[in-house]
Amino acid sequence: MQLGSGSEADVYLYRQHAPNRQVAIKISKQQMDSQAANRLRSEADFMGRICTHPHILSIYGSGITATGHGYTVFEYASGGNFKAFLEHDRLTADQMLTIGIDLASALFTAHRKGIIHRDIKPSNILINAQHMPMLADFGIAGTIYGGPSVGFTVAWAPPEVLANGGGGNEASDIYSLGATLLAMVTGQSPYEYAFVDELGDFRGKERVERLQAIILAKPLPAFHRPDIPAPVERVLHKAMSPAPEDRYYSALEFARDMQRAQLEMYGHTERTTIEGEADIPTDLAAHARLTTTATPTTAESSRRGTSRTKPLAIVLVALAAIVAIASGFLFLIAPHMDTTSDDRAVQVSGSGPGGKTSGQDNGNVPDSGVVAGSVPQVRGLSGAYNAAGTKATFSWTNPDPQDGDAYAWSLVGGTGERASSRSALTSSTSIAIDPSGETQTCIKVSLIRADRRMSDTPAMACAIRP
CATH class of the missing domain: 2.60.40.10 (Immunoglobulins)
Structure with a gap:
């Protein structure tokens, strides 16, 4: 069953024989040259370093076939992606903050291991079977201190990336995450929402060019929406500041400010999931404990979702017959493709994935690699x-x-x-x-x-x- 199609690869749903599970396999449309093969290995390496995080899509394997095609086998996110979700539903600001804290935790985990994403947008935020948001498609990611990488989506890219034709760093990822989170409430990218009249009836390439010109020329105005409280709008505007130096210094700082805004406005806050970091900042911990139903035990503190109030009901699209996959199956994906499920229709009922279930246990999947405090600051x-x-x-x-x-x-x-x-x-x-x-x-x-x-x-x- 085909799940989606991008410019360089197609994505299919298979059932793997051993172990017995559903997997998503990205398969290249063309045979790979040496440059594409290097990109494939790079993406697999990136994902392998960070996919133990509960909000980063897991990778199971990759390789190249004798015919020159290759594969990357991923965790199957049965809930589709937020691009499809936003076609017919929205999150509340409270739900958006919960999702935002989860994704900022994942992004900080990637950043501190030297990886930037460069293309965060709703179609690259998948929804797994437990209704949890998953950061996916690191196909154009690169190391923080490596050379520039071409590839971004205009609606979600910050001004400095658009002005220089690609690349990016931690600050640009923070901007794109802020833009994506705002869209979860408004249904559109920030500038498309704010300047809808100036974009008018532009379509296709002309619309993209017009949108880019607006982003480069105009600051993002205040939204003044009653469903986005002022403290929440302040946090998002800081993340999307036109000047990179005015944004949050790190994705962790972004997550902390979202926690403060959520506690201030809604009386509870989602916990971060970052190895070596407190799940609730010290200045909020005393008050946050008063808003939970019970003081977590050591085992419970590693579980997710204690602050969820509106779980997402995911209605899966009816699946066609599932093709068996041999355990030695080899196929590929080229990293510069569109997201895994961009074109897949998914039905979502209720007011959205603001409430994932509380059953995911992170205690057995630590973020290995960089141990907090193991490498000192200069x-x-x-x-x-x-x-x-x-x-x-x-x-x-x-x-x-x-x-x-x-x-x-x-x-x-x-x-x-x-x-x-x-x-x-x-x-x-x-x-x-x-x-x-x-x-x-x-x-x-x-x-x-x-x-x-x-x-x-x-x-x-x-x-x-x-």
Whole structure:
């Protein structure tokens, strides 16, 4: 049974023999050249590093057949995706915040392992059998400190990505998540909703070009919707600030502010699911305990959904006959395809997936890889311009030097160019940067071990032009 079709791959539903389960298999439309094969391996590697998170779609395997086609076998998300859901339903602001905290937890998990998504949008948020949102389609993802990657969707991309023709970083992912969450309430991407009159009857390529011009030229206005309380709108607007440096510094910070807004407005808050981080921030913990039905036990604290009030009822589309799949089945997906289920119609009743069931136990699927606190933050990061104002020099120290240590640095705002285009790895504890006429230059630096683990939180400092 075909679930969907993209520009470079098709997606099918199969039943795997061993173990006996339904799986989604993405299969390339064309035979793979070496570049496509490398992209396939890259996507599989990305997903394998982060898919233990309960809100990131699991990958079961990938490979290439003797005919040159390849495959990626994924967890089957039977509830479809939010693009299909938004065609006929909406979430309340409370439900949207719950989904948002879950997805921000997943995004932070990816970011701190060096992976950015670059194409977060409703069609890439799937809904699994437990009614849980799943971040999917990392096909155009890349490492935070690697080179730029082409691929984005205009309606959900931030201005700096549109202005530079691709790429992105943590800040651009946060923007796209904020835009996606707003659409879960309004039904449209932010600028399509806010400037509906100016988009008028434009269709196809002309509409995309017009939308891009609006995003680049105009700030996002306030919405003044009675169903989006002011504290909730404030959080979303910060996530979608036109200037990357004005957005949340991390997806975790975004999740924390959503928790505060949810508790303030609705008297409860969803918990984050991030290894090594408290599930409720310290400043909310005392009040949050008063809003739960009971104090969680150690076992219960690893379970999800204690704050759900309106579970999503997913009515699955009737399935055609399921083709048996041999345990050694080999097929492919090319990573730059559209999302797995973009074209699949899914029926959803009720007011949406604001309430996933509370039965998912995360205790047996920890986010392995980067252990919180295992790689320290660099210390003493500081910067200064030279007397002529032509160079900004930054230096720092390593609190625990080890063989193979390196440092990843990147610009933080303050420049007219994409931050990811001014970033690099270095083995030195100092760098000199051409400030390009800016009044200040800011950078962030992470310590990276030889095994590719990196600091959970980068250090940041600015140099001010004399």
